[in-house]
Amino acid sequence: MRSLTTVGLMTAMSFGGAIADSPRINPERQNELVHLVRQDCGSCHGMQLRGGLGPALTPETLRDKPVESLVSTILHGRPGTPMPPWSTFLSESEAVWIVDSLQRGFPDAR
Numbered sequence: 001m002r003s004l005t006t007v008g009l010m011t012a013m014s015f016g017g018a019i020a021d022s023p024r025i026n027p028e029r030q031n032e033l034v035h036l037v038r039q040d041c042g043s044c045h046g047m048q049l050r051g052g053l054g055p056a057l058t059p060e061t062l063r064d065k066p067v068e069s070l071v072s073t074i075l076h077g078r079p080g081t082p083m084p085p086w087s088t089f090l091s092e093s094e095a096v097w098i099v100d101s102l103q104r105g106f107p108d109a110r
Contacts, residue, residue, distance in 0.1 A: 025097045033098060034107055036089070044082060049106055053082060062103050070099045 025033065037057075038047070046052040055061065062070065074095040077085035086095070101107060 025094060029094070030097070033090075033094060033101075037098060037102075037106060038108075049102070057102050057106070059103055059105050062099075067096070067099055067103075070102075071095045074098060 037049075041054075041057065042049060044052055044054040045057050049057040071092065073083065074090065075085060075087040075092065077083045090098070
């Protein structure tokens, strides 16, 4: 499994496992990521991200999860489960942005 880069780790490190500074993703790409999470991830994690086939992706359920583990799950999936790898469609910084957004409370589509 590929590890996070030094830049990715620096972005992901802070007190309590939360992301200190969300990566800079331009607003247009942020809208695309919101749509992707709401539609594609929502098809398994529930359209409100409160769970379904996959677990809930709410701030409460993700609060104590290591950022690095969540980013790795997004990028590489979970073998033996329905969770696919998204590294073909997402960069590491975009996965970090998604984790940060999920831990803060994921925005609605704009």
